[in-house]
Amino acid sequence: MSMNSSPPPLPPGFVAEMDKRLGTEWPELRDALDATANRAVRLHRVSSKNDPGQFLPIPAAIAKHLGPAVPWTTDAFYISQDAPLGKLVYHELGAYYLQEPSAMAVVEALAPRPGERVLDLCAAPGGKTTAIGRRMQSTAFGVEGLLVANEIHQTRVRILGQNLERLGVAALVTNESPDRLATAWQNQFDAILVDAPCSGEGMFRKDPDARLEWSVDSVTACALRQRDILQSAVRMLRKGGRLVYSTCTFNPEENEQTIAWLRDNFDMTLLPLPTWPGWDEARPDWADGNPDLANARRLWPYRGRGEGHFVALLQKEGSVDSGSVTTDGISTRKGVASGAARLSARETHEWTAWLRETTRGADLPEAWQNPRLVGNALFTDQTGALPLDGLRVLRPGVCIATRKGVRFEPHHQWAMSVQSVDPINPLANAAYSLNAAETCQFITGQALPQTGATKSSYVWVHLNGLPAGWAKQVPGRVNNLYPKGLRRVDLLPE
Structure with a gap:
């Protein structure tokens, strides 16, 4: 589609569902989805803060394109539609990552810390993984902890690897299904991110093709797949560990109803998230009515400056499992990359x-x-002693x-x-x-x-x-x- 052509019409099934759910607010969402999407950039190797010991100062060639700060994260800024940051040489040097602003809240919810074992289970193209790496102070001389980035699709996992390389994030990169990882890595991680594949309703104004690909059946299919992924994630999470579930869609079947199912079928507690500017509480009345669902957050593009997003933070019940843990929470189990x-x-x-x-x-x-x-390549060992035999390891x-x-x-x-x-x-x-x-x-x-x-x-x-x-x-x-x-x-x- 050319830049001057109109987007495809909103799918009738989506219109009917949102009209029923939102009532008098539906016209506001409808009009917002026909507006221009927001653009933003997250600084990576450079920083707006005075921290010369960790990040470099912002070059003037970047600074002149930065607009207002994205209010729910740090070192991220809105940029104009014509800002040429994707064409600047600094992009290729990993100084920053162009990212949809709502998506930046997901890593804020996860709050990864140096020394933890963190898994990004559906990681491509890498925007959230690289943000996790920055928070974990990832350098060439050792992530302070363990960062694993997994992507099931072969084409997308290579894009993930390229972005990790460009931004200098040291991670173990795997190309596996969640259930195979769960069989190998039970109770291994302090924090897991499931940025789930979804029906993409929140991207309707950013990606017009998402409108053409949407169907009522795709919503149900996505919800079933999300539950499969979440079951695997829970198996890999240690007791007391954190799980963040996020989607870029509006419908409750993939959001509140999925979280209610997860809470009811596993020992998971839904934790409150901050009231970020422009974000609303999730809707308990769109699931089982349990008020704890209001701890999750939604961004509606007619209320906040970003695309549609849903974020929930959960904790696995029980005290921290120390059965295979030594100093700094690193597992003592042995394992190296296949081959x-x-x-x-x-x-x-x-x-x-x-x-x-x-x-x-x-x-x-x-x-x-x-x-x-x-083969003929020499790698530092970022595997954290995870067992990797039989798994597809990209790096x-x-x-x-x-x-x-x-x-x-x-x-x-x-x-x-x-x-x-x-x-x-x-x-x-x-x-x-x-x-x-x-x-x-x-x-x-x-x-x-x-x-x-x-x-x-x-x-x-x-x-x-x-x-x-x-x-x-x-x-x-x-x-x-x-x-x-x-x-x-x-x-x-x-």
């Missing part, structure tokens, strides 16, 4: 020598000195390097996983600084200015501390190692 192996003694010696040469002798943690080998952690014959080559994900404000930046002594215009050229694959190097070495390319990738300087030239599949020719410096 993963350790380097041999000879390979470890070669690896250690290469790593010290590449980082100019930086002091590196054990996870980097003794990585996991999957067990940060890919540091690939082995090519008898030599190693640094991987792009390693470059993107650090920035100059990390507590320990292993690449600070091997850095190659560019300005914004030069970084745009670097991402197109162009060669870099010579440095006068007298011997070959890898250099970490960055823009004022924001990671861009790798290059290799050799006498007389600097070779661009930016991955060909990620190169863009349409980026702007400001």
Whole structure:
């Protein structure tokens, strides 16, 4: 559909249902769904706060496009419809994530903390996972705890992996069904997010195709699938653990009625959420009438500045299960990625020598000195000792390097996983600084200015501390190692 054409009409079944539910408020929702959707951006590597020890300051090229703050989260701002943030070079460096503003409330509800074990069960495309990673202070030198991002669809899990890489979030990434994960990972997580696949009514003005795909039958089918996913999530949650359930739809069958079913069939308590500006309490009268359903929250686009959303926070009853827990809540159970192996003694010696040469002798943690080998790729181990045998694992952690014959080559994900404000930046002594215009050229694959190097070495390319990738300087030239599949020719410096 072109930008100037009208959206498809609202589905008659949806109109009838919302007219019945909302009564005199239905015209307000109808008109809101024909209005323009809101745009927003969540800062990631940069911050509006004065916190030089963790995040970088906002470059002026970004700051000039930021509008009012999104009131239910931090470091997020509304932007205009024509703000070119998706085309700025800073987008490719993971400085921020373009995200629908209502969706930002979901991680606020989950409130992940450093040191916890957190699972994002339906994670693609990665907006919420990367927000969790930021809250857990995810760096190349260890998420403080364990972050697992799962996506069942093969195409979408690769998009998830790409976004985690771009924003530098270290996570275990799996491509599995929730029930298979639940069989392997019972009682493992302190917090689980189920951002459930749904009928998408809340996206009717942002995504006109959602109107065409909607049907009464799809609502029922989604509700049944959501219950299957939630059953698996409860099995993986520890006693005392938190579960956040969210959808981007309006209908009670997928929202209040699903939460009432979950509460009644499992030992789950519905906890109150903040009264965020523009959000309403959920509707007990649209389910079983139990007043605790009002603890969940709804955003109606005629009341709040965002798209339609539903969020509920629940806690698994009982004291924290410590049966397999040691210091900092990390499970003692053993498990490595399927197909993963350790380097041999000879390979470890070669690896250690290469790593010290590449980082100019930086002091590196054990996870980097003794990585996991999957095929020809070397990864840090972000598995948290979860049993992974038989599961489809896209990435067990940060890919540091690939082995090519008898030599190693640094991987792009390693470059993107650090920035100059990390507590320990292993690449600070091997850095190659560019300005914004030069970084745009670097991402197109162009060669870099010579440095006068007298011997070959890898250099970490960055823009004022924001990671861009790798290059290799050799006498007389600097070779661009930016991955060909990620190169863009349409980026702007400001």
